[in-house]
Every structure is written in structure tokens, then in C-alpha cells.
Amino acid sequence: MHKQIKDKIESYPKIIIHRHVRPDPDALGSQLGLKKILQDTYPEKTVLAAGDDDEAFRFLGTMDDVDDDDYRGALVIINDTANLERVDDERYEKGGALIKIDHHPVVDEYGDIQWVETHSSSTSEMIYVLAAQNAGWxxxxEAARLLYAGIIGDTGRFLFPSTTERTFEAASALIKYDFDRSAMYDELYKTSLKLARLKGYILQNVTVSDEGHAAIPLSKEVLERFEVDPSETSQFVGMLGDIEGILSWVFFLEEESEIRVRFRSKGPVINKLAGEYRGGGHPMAAGARAESWEETKRIEEQLQSICREYRKENG
Incomplete structure (x- = not known):
């Protein structure tokens, strides 16, 4: 697979790299890290990063201005995206060939080459392995900084079960490069005062059922009260995992036309539930969309049932 990807890259003079909407550190780290590796390895090629900029992650880098003409005869690579609906910038279809590189369970099968490793902690880890095993890359x-940020982001600083021996081997190799890890951590985990206050609201209002499930609804009114945009809340999704008694939890974030659903778990498998509501993801971390608050109640009831069954099976 690595050789197929390398051969495909070497056969195209222009490469455009995409990732999913509302990017996280892994989406950006793998996208911009691969871009930097290819620019340094193949200086004669044009390598572009497509998608919208995210103010919260400008410290990782910014996107390129990509014209429609750029796609003519270009190789398109989509990183960290299980389903086509979530690709940032729909022009990916205009390229001459397509490669998918991802670590999520398969939702959509797409691409002339599909490299999917669900056992990998992150797509950034996969990009490191690809670079390490392709002689001459x-x-x-800068590439090491970006890939390390992606690994840190998707492993929760190596706390999540997706962290493996290979993850630590990749991280060990990357920190040998001279980039400022402390500055990176500061940027990744800094919290504004308004977000700190919203965090306090969440902790004050969370309730835990006997089955071990929890749900936090964040309506437009609540978000407006704290002057927080739904996209700014991503750093809170894992915070309930430290609370005793919680097995799985869900955040409901009201946006303009839908309610975004974010699942996390410490045991019960929740990506199948996400798949029932226009979403998907990993067994312990997934996302979905609800069309109404009534639908969120059904989601919460199903999550409660999943936690109940998990407790029965695991004592």
C-alpha cells in the first residue's frame, strides 16, 4: 500500500490534500504534515492544502487558495475522513485520481487507493509511518511538529485506548526533531475565560444515571449566554471521562439547522448508535446529527440502554 501511494504521488505533478470539515489537530496535522513532506521531497511538484481555515488552529498552519483549474490533472488525497459528506471542499471530485488515508471505521468506500487502518491511533501516525517507510522522503x-500535534490530539496525550506501541514509537521518533513541544501544548490546551465559565456550567449541570450514562444539552440560549460558538466546544467533549461512575456520555450542541451530537465512551461501543443518526466514528468516540430535541431524547434513551447492557455483560 505504501508503495502504491508513493508511485501514485510520483506520477502526478500536482497534489491537492483535503480533510474533514470542522478540523481537529489530527485532520490538520496529517493534512499539513503530508503537504510539508511532499513539498520537501518533491520540490518540483505543486502541493496544496484545501479547506477552510480554523481560527482555533492557526498555530498549526493555514490553507491555500485553490482554484478550480488547480484540480485539472491533479492527484487528490483525502485524509482523516470516513464519509464523503464530511470532506471540506466538494471539489475533490474534480481531480484526476483520488487517495483515501484514514483511521476511522469505513463509512464510504471511495478513492482509487484506499488506505484505512482502524487500529491506528490517528491519521497523523499513518502519515509518519508512510514517510518513514518510503526511502528518500x-x-x-515542521512536518514532525504537525504530525506530533495530530497524534497528541487524537490520543488525548496518549490516554486513549487507541494508543499503541507503534504510537509511542512514532512519537519517540518525532520528538527527536527540534520543535517547541511546550508551546504546542499551550496552544492545544489553552482555555479562554468564556469557555472556562461554560465548563463550570457543564460540571454543575451534569447528572449521571445508575446505568453510567450522562447527557449535556447545550442549547442556543446557553451558548449565547456564554458567548460561545458550537465549534469552540470541541475541547470539552472528553472532560466527563474523569468523573467516577460515567461509562459513556453525549453532548448535544444546538446549531442553526440541526443539533450536533458528540459521543464518548469508556467501554460501551457507541459508533453504531451514531450511525443510526446520520453519523459514525470510532467505537469509543463518534459524532452524529439530530433533527430535533425530541430526537435527542431517543438518542439518550438508547445510550442509557447500551450502558445498561454493558454493565450486565461486564459486571
């Missing part, structure tokens, strides 16, 4: 300090 150049890994700079």
Missing part, C-alpha cells in the same frame, strides 16, 4: 522539523 524528507521529514523536517
Amino acid at each position: 524528507k521529514l523536517s522539523e
